[in-house]
Amino acid sequence: MQATKNRRPVQILLVEDSPTDRLVTVSALEHSRVNHVLHVVDNGVDAMAFLRRQGHFEGAPRPDLILLDLNLPKMDGREVLSQLKGDPILRFIPVVVLTTSSAEEDIIRAYGEHANSYITKPVDFASFSAALEMLGKYWFEVVTRPPASAFESVAAPVAPVRRRGTGSQPLHVLLIEDSETDALLVRESLAGSPSTQFRLTHTSRLADAERLIADGATVDVVLTDLGLPDSRGLATYRRIQAAARGVPVIVLTSSDDEAMGLAALREGAHDYLLKSEHTGRALERAVRYAIDRKAIQNQLLQSQRFEAIGQLAGGVAHDFNNLLTIVQANASLIEVCDDLDDAVACAREICGAAERGALLTRQLLAFSRTQALEAHPIDLNDVVVSTSQMLRRIIGAVKVELRLGSELPPILGDAGMIEQVLVNLAVNARDAMPGGGKLTLATRYERLTPAAAQRLDAEAYAGEFLVLEVQDTGEGIDPGVLDRIWDPFFTTKDTGVGTGIGLTTVYGIVQQHRGWIRVQSKVEVGTSFEVYVPVSSRPMAKAPSSSAQPDRDKSAGTGRLVLVVDDERAIRTSVIRVLSASGYGVIEADSGEEALRVWEQRGDEVDLVLADLTIPEGMGGRELADRLRAIAPDVRIVFSSGYCSDSTLGELQLRRGVTFLEKPYTAAALLNIVDAACHVNTAD
Structure with missing residues (x-):
């Protein structure tokens, strides 16, 4: 790639403490033939001082590109990345991470901190040139101030991901903004994009956006103001993030409320833009970057999930073989028994094993996120009562106690999935009480103010909720393990005895229902899981019974x-x-x-x-x-x-x-x- 004529050199900051790696990187830059000026610092503290023009770096230029090693003295490269991407002035500078680590968790973390590319050392000259090519004119025109470019070609940013928006399928942007003026600016900015086609859907209320997503609209990215008529602050981000699970969210803030945008970033927002800055190419860049980075994260996580299949197989085989043992043993007894009551008891055991097998299948589907959420207004107490009858057969010597709230409003959810939550938490509690104990299932209504939600949990938001509490008197959870209980395939059980997806499935189901879980545990005392699910405004419809009517006409189908x-x-x-x-x-x-x-x-x-x-x-x-x-x-x-x-x-x-x-x-x-x-x- 040849340098573009009559363009100013690209200002590049290299943050690298190894003299050998600095030399290799300098050689790679020369090989790329990019017209550049290189600035070098050897630690994270000096890097931030250079970027902020502090101390003896007061006259330093603003770099167009940062090449950042992750392992640095004084300040780790990950902290440098976090600080500069959290800085409203510096966060637009593209960053290429250079590191010796090729571990997926480091890749995910780097992209999670908004790195623009990731290259492992020792730097391969061809790969390095290709990475710079991918950044290309697109990034530098959009990111630098004033716009400038050192490259001839317009290339896709960072990820080798198949992209929409450049052909017949435009990118669908959902804008949640109550200001008609700001909405018009966004519309004009996206309509003026020379390289990307956008389709914009605009709503002024958060509830309308939630309803649109619930009705099945396919959205590529969400742009949302945090101050809306029906929601304000971080609660807005949390609600739309829960509703549009898996869709990147970009927060729009006013110049006097930038701290809220930074807070949203810390909670997982893909970017935030000041409304004074979201005109022109900056908005297009933010949207495309958020979509591409989300696609990369999904690819990496999917790869990680495939590698864990071996861990899953042992636990699934154990559970299914237990169920098949119950079926085979009772079916054999039915063949030889003469007593009708014994035959009926065996048949019930077979039915119970079939229910548990179906439950395990639904659990696997929920874990893989392929099970559809069938949301209807449901009575939480009815689900708890009916499920508790099955639980008594599953958890053996553990005593089950119900404490149900009275006259509770309905929740909008999938009764089968709520049943899964109950069973998974109950089985988890049973395993924590090998010598027996008490399992309490309780329900109650809570109304949370914004202040109360903030005090309660990081994922909480204001509103009306039903709380499902599953409390045991078991061994408790070790504090060192508590933060890992939601991780896929994490289990303290022996190999082949558990799948390690029970609590992960619970977490995913609760998120699908726009809720969250609060966990409190003390070793040798017990554990309490409190599941918060929002109340539904839709009236309850009496679900048809799935059981046969006892007085059914035995010849009802005659002639059919x-x-x-x-x-x-x-x-x-x-x-x-x-x-x-x-x-x-x-x-x-x-x-x-x-x-x-x-x-x-x-x-x-x-x-x-x-x-x-x-x-x-x-x-x-x-x-x-x-x-x-x-x-x-x-x-x-x-x-x-x-x-x-x-x-x-x-x-x-x-x-x-x-x-x-x-x-x-x-x-x-x-x-x-x-x-x-x-x-x-x-x-x-």
């Missing part, structure tokens, strides 16, 4: 014919037994191809097709449905599967419990959905 399509013979057999016992006629097929042949012979008689969505070695339910609807547009179809993502449900326009039956399911759930699809009135 169901075609069951599933590649698992045992599933088809079970479904046939359940439906036949209720009067339904049933015909079966083990693939989509077989189902089409059956349809050719008896299609006119079929009232409903119950089809497995995915059949590995044949035509699945999706293709079968397309073929059948081409023949009979009014055919009624209910899909079933052990897993179906939220995006697939949306694509197929399916509703859980209405046109989609999730495995595993009970006989009652199967009959309810078939009855509804066939328009059978079981009350008759």
